[in-house]
Amino acid sequence: MTNSTAETTASAPSEVTIEKPAPPKRRWTKSRIVGHLLMALWCAAGFGIIYFLMVRNNVSFNLNYSDSFPWITSVDLSAEPRFLERYGMKLIDGFIITLKLVGLSLLIGALMSLPLTAMRMSKIKVFSAISYAYVYFFRGTPMLAQVFLIYYGAGSFTDELRDIGLWWFFRDAWNCAVLAFTFNTSAYQTEILRGSIENVPKGQWEAADAVGLPRWLIFWKIILPQALIVSLRPYGNEIILMIKGSAIVSIITILDLMGETRRAFSRTYDFQAYVWAAIMYLVMVETLRRIWNRLENRLTRHLKR
Amino acid sequence: MNEILVMLSFGPDGWGDQIATGVVLTVTLALASLPLGLVIGLILALAKKSSEPSLRAAADVYTTLFRGLPELLTLFLVYYGGQILIQQVLSMVGIVHFEVSAFVAGMVALSLVFSSYASEAFLSAFRGISQGQYEGAHALGLSRFQTLRLIILPQLIRLSLPALGNLWLILLKDTSLVSIIGMNDIIRYSNMAARTTKEPFLFFSLACLIYLVLAVISSFGISSLEKWTKKGDAQK
Known part of the structure; x- marks a missing residue:
């Protein structure tokens, strides 16, 4: 401390321009190599x-040479692109199917997570136990097993489902996939929502109570906005997890991006199918991650100093 | 009821023994991927906290790749891509036929994914260790490797264990994907059993139940590990 004050007092009055020392040369350290x-x-x-x-x-590139100056006359x-001509549009169709599947299940899952969170946080033991079991089941088992359980498992109840008129729903792979993904993501979203609501300090409830606000207004205007900001990052991660997880629906014959890719590969044995799929998934996830980071920066700008 | 018990029994008529071998394979695969994933993850975390920009960038490319790709696609890339690549290299040497084993492909793919997530867990744990620890170790005259091994690593394990526990549970679930490349794990045997017995709901519920039991056992294991790492704290 004394050292630095001495320096400032010594350097302040003097009018000698201080030359910055040249930055040290960066040596080729082991880690650099x-x-x-x-x-x-x-x-x-x-x-x-x-x-x-x-x-x-x-x-292929063909360079045309000439003897005089520009030497290379034309390229x-x-x-x-035989593969792309035949399967390019199909891959893009698959890409759209993937987005539809993820978007739809995230949306319905978000709606489902609201009552589930309310149940989970309720003081009534039975409700919170049911919600806990639901969340534990869908978070503790692989998505592949869940999809199979709903899609193939429905086959065990063909007659019963026919009787109540729901067989048309479970017969279709797409419906089953959306259902399985919705259940899965609603469990994860319940956990995110609960965590972020519990993260809001209790003093916020108490202060709002002291001002005399009704409970629903406290929740709607004070608790939820703060909770949602905390939950932004986990929500973003959940969307990315869903996009990546959606690749497994190709197993139950849905032609999403992965499904189209697998079909193209099985017909041509051309490995570029998987390379294109990898590029598309990477672009999708990376774009989303960047948009989400922007969004988070924008929404939390009042918290920064 | 009796029929169900017969179907689940360990014997020629039942699927119990097959499913049990499936469980063994799932657990073996997860356990085999774990050490590789942890080691690569730690190296990646060290690279990410290095002061050398090129090293950080190289590690970031790795994580961006394997956290952005779906696990299933990573598995296919490793399984089919590895097959083609190795075949090409070996055909130069003169070996014509070579097959990548599905187990190894699964292990490699799962470790790639696990390590990219583990590196983040390690990195945030590194941030929890104060600079004073390094300075203290330096003052004692420990070498950089000794500091890492004796001072940093024990604290790192304690700090990263909760996150690593979650990653282990995810790894356990991700092993189900190897059923798609023909490994006889829980899901594949359940699938076979479901097809032959025409009782899909029974067998897939059983598969889910087994995964849940594995998750519960893991949670107990992880929490007892956490207790063990916090032994030093208890005396305060």
């Missing part, structure tokens, strides 16, 4: 994939 090697490896892998895609689509670029 390793880091550059690894980055080179990633770049090589990236170029390898691009090269692979070019070879598979018969991309012919030719490609025969």
